[in-house]
Amino acid sequence: MTHKVIKSAFKPVLLFVALFAFAVAAYSAATSASADSSDPAYSKVYNEAKKHLGSRYVYGAVGPTNFDCSGFTKYVYKKSIQKSIPRTAQAQYNGTKKVSKSNVQKGDLVYFGGSKHSISHVGMYIGNGRMIDSQNRGVITENVYSPWWHVVGFSRPTTLSYDD
Structure with missing residues (x-):
């Protein structure tokens, strides 16, 4: 039972980490693309x-x-x-x-x-x-x-x- 509680508690943390990594990658791509045009x-x-x-x-x-x-x-x-x-x-x-x-x-x-x-x-x-x-x-x-x-x-x- 304790294993399931710990496992389900990590799901929101993992989701947050994944979303944060995606946001950083998107920001990096956007700033690098804007460097070309300027x-x-x-x-x-x-x-x-x-x-x-x-x-x-x-x-x-x-x-x-x-x-x-x-x-x-x-x-x-x-x-x-x-x-x-x-x-x-x-x-x-x-x-x-x-x-x-x-x-x-x-x-x-x-x-x-x-x-x-x-x-x-x-x-x-x-x-x-x-x-x-x-x-x-x-x-x-x-x-x-x-x-x-x-x-x-x-x-x-x-x-x-x-x-x-």
């Missing part, structure tokens, strides 16, 4: 990157129809906001302002490889643990934290705001 520079970069989804990966290619990873990020920044960044993934990492994982923002670059001195891939962070990148399957949107990627750092090529 940030015209990020919107330009993101919209340019999205135009190329499905483009073929070709080693050494810098666009506008075929890309390698760093050719893609270089092309997107130059075409969308006239920001010139270095050509290779390692040079992009070396030549841009580093940011921590906890401070990464949409439009920042995310780097992969063996270490910060051995970078082999770059993608553009688009929020919610996702990126747009050019890799062997072409230009796609995918998870940053996938088993086949080893994140070694993040950088901010430019501040994407009204102040640019």
Whole structure:
């Protein structure tokens, strides 16, 4: 009998916790969506990157129809906001302002490889643990934290705001 009383007493608590978690998730999604609409520079970069989804990966290619990873990020920044960044993934990492994982923002670059001195891939962070990148399957949107990627750092090529 006591077990049933305890079990039924927890139902309202569990319901409250579930509703609270749902409310927090909804609020987080709403504030993240509103950040896109209030940030015209990020919107330009993101919209340019999205135009190329499905483009073929070709080693050494810098666009506008075929890309390698760093050719893609270089092309997107130059075409969308006239920001010139270095050509290779390692040079992009070396030549841009580093940011921590906890401070990464949409439009920042995310780097992969063996270490910060051995970078082999770059993608553009688009929020919610996702990126747009050019890799062997072409230009796609995918998870940053996938088993086949080893994140070694993040950088901010430019501040994407009204102040640019």
